[in-house]
Amino acid sequence: MASCVSSGVQTTVETTGPTVQEALTYHGPKARIAVASFKCKAAKCSGAIGDGLSDMLATALFRTGRFIVLERGEGLKAIQEELNLGQSGYVRKGAAPKMGLMEGADILVIGAITAFEPNASGIGGGGIVIPYKIPLIGGARLSKKEAYIAADIRLVDVRTGRIINATTVEGKASSWKVGGGMGTILGSVALGGALGAYKNTPMEKAIRVMLYNAVNAIAKMVPENYYRWGADTQGSAAPGPQPVASAGASQPAPAAGGLVRPSARFSPGNRVVWEEDFSSCQEVPTTVKILRGSVECVKFQGKTWLATVKGEVHFSKRLSGFSFAKDWALEYAFYYGAYMPWGKAAVRLGRANSPFFLDLEKGSVKGDTIFKWMERPIPLDQDIVGRVHRVALQKKGDTLRVFFDGRRLFSGRVDQLALSRLPSVLYFMVGSGYADIETGKYVLITDIRLTTY
Incomplete structure (x- = not known):
């Protein structure tokens, strides 16, 4: 405030x-x-x-x-x-x-x-x-x-x-x-x-x-x-979404002529596979399967969110007619109400123990934020508590990119054959063993969107 x-x-x-x-x-x-x-x-x-x-x-x-x-x-x-x-x-x-x-x-x-x-x-x-x-x-x-x-x-x-x-x-x-x-x-x-x-x-x-x-x-x-339009652009010839530089993330230096890599900006796919904003939820969500923990739907900043009531929450969504071998993008918004050790807003592809996972959590000390894709660390130059953030995963060909608040922070290669063998399920891990909504320690998640290109 x-x-x-x-x-x-x-x-x-x-x-x-x-x-x-x-x-x-x-x-x-x-x-x-x-x-x-x-x-x-x-x-x-x-x-x-x-x-x-x-x-x-x-x-x-x-x-x-x-x-x-x-x-x-x-x-x-x-x-x-x-x-x-x-x-x-x-x-x-x-x-x-x-x-x-x-x-x-x-x-x-x-x-x-x-x-x-x-x-x-x-x-x-x-x-x-x-x-x-x-x-x-x-x-x-x-x-x-x-x-x-x-x-x-x-x-x-x-x-x-x-x-x-x-x-x-x-x-x-x-x-x-x-x-x-x-x-x-x-x-x-x-x-x-x-x-x-x-x-x-x-x-x-x-x-x-x-x-x-x-x-x-x-x-x-x-x-x-x-914030994705050119700083000097006021007309209809505005370029597409531009990267917002992050002090903690390495951005490619522009080559002669102002070369911009296509991976430097995020855009979702044109076909929606699954979209969930919990707007139809009155108390407990029924559109996802709750596997662990206690949850409820809450109103916050004009939106409906899935909130962790007590402990760490695991929930999943089975996706009909979808394969992770396709080109796709997954987005979601999250909010940490207060610092709590090991508070998560993470997702795994296919299985609860899948090797393909995006891990985003607080560590054992307040200033420690862990952000990684498949055990590969992603630099993040800011704390994540007390502000709404948006994460996006984008898979095109054999390249997977990770975006945080619109900024590309990571790109790496993925095994397409291994992805094609995954079950068509998304697993989310939200909250912490220390979460207790009665004491203001909770994690919120909403605006989950899976699209294909």
């Missing part, structure tokens, strides 16, 4: 990752993102206010340098009108913009304003009580002339419609001067739409504080594998 408390301001963001200041110096691959108009769910908020907030957020996200921001507000309507004019015959031949060249967003930011109090003075004897839980100031009274705003934000994968992440951001202020990091990224962003009425008031600062924390949260919540 990152929190910001400054003079007259209190904000909270429940997430981890790079800060706005880190984003301002960012020069790596970008994520394609669009911002939908914010819905007003607070009594004093109007639709025009929601439009203004989404415009300001889009501008701030663009300024971080981490995102290719796609227009989805009034600008999109203007673009559509210009394209239609180009097709009408009124524009000189060869000078009209072409249809079908617009980029699509990978992520859509959806927001809802849940509290909007421009001035609490005179309400309820000098203050109001926020009617829902706020992490730092929930239930606390706002003093006279304090402004307060809060919003729920969700990141949605445009391709699948799945919620990637969600959080609440807020701003509270009794003065209106903007400084520090907020001044860097939001100080010169004009108040959008109906928000102009709050210029040079505490509400202006509360809005900017909330948006500053929204940018912080979004930069932290977007998974690594979405």
